[in-house]
Amino acid sequence: MRIIFGLVLLIGVGLAGFAVQMTRGYMSTYQAELEAEKANRANIIPTEEIFVAVEPLVYGDAITPEMIKKVRWPVESMPEGVFRTDEEVFPDGPDTPRVALRSIEPFEPILAVKVTEPGKNAGVAASLRSGMRAFAIRVDVSSGVSGFLRPGDRVDVYWTGRLPDSGQDVTKLIQSAIPLVAVDQQADGELVAPSIARTVTVEATPQQVAILAQAQSTGKLTLALVGRNDTASDESVEIDQNTLLGIQEQVFVEAPKERTCSVTTRKNGEAVQIPIPCNN
Structure with missing residues (x-):
């Protein structure tokens, strides 16, 4: 009887030890999975x-x-x-x-x-920013960059005309990197094939509109396409005919007149000028 009791006790102790080991393994696995889940949550992008x-x-x-x-x-x-x-x-x-x-x-x-x-x-009005205006500029093949302009491009605007004071022809940059919002009646910026436009519409402030309107009525406007990544701006470009041809303007200075001295005497009732050396 004692042998049977001892055997049962031994089996019970063995089963208890086995259960403890299983529990430890399960807890270790659960803890590892919990840590892995926490790590995955930390890597999740919101x-x-x-x-x-x-x-x-x-x-x-x-x-x-x-x-x-x-x-x-x-x-x-x-x-x-x-x-x-x-x-x-x-x-x-x-x-x-x-x-x-x-x-x-x-x-x-x-x-x-x-x-x-x-x-x-x-339409164009939908693409204008607050406070900006749309202004149309007349162009042709030469002044409109051979038809390669598209809405969304930026252009420099040059004015060519005759100065009223000197009567000399000049070309001057009047607006730099001004954006286009339409080419002819097309405001789609995804145009692929180039087309020869008769007008382009730019986005400008009221002050710029006044400048462009005055320039267009007194001379010829020419556009130059600005690169997409070009951030340089130079508004001090002005070329006249002398600069173009490399002619230096000559300045004539009058030579000082030679000083003469004289005395006046009267002879037979007439005034006579007699030259004399100048002392001073």
């Missing part, structure tokens, strides 16, 4: 839901609910001007859509700068 396009959009397309959807976007790389709610995209309801001002690719965020206000057309 995101927010924003609206993106689900199909290609081009200039002038009306944006409807079927053309956009919500996706999660990393917060640290969130563009400025995104739309997060239906009320932001369609504040007046889906029947008053926004219109695309530029091309938008699939899964590209819908940004405020790329669409109009609700119910507005994709």
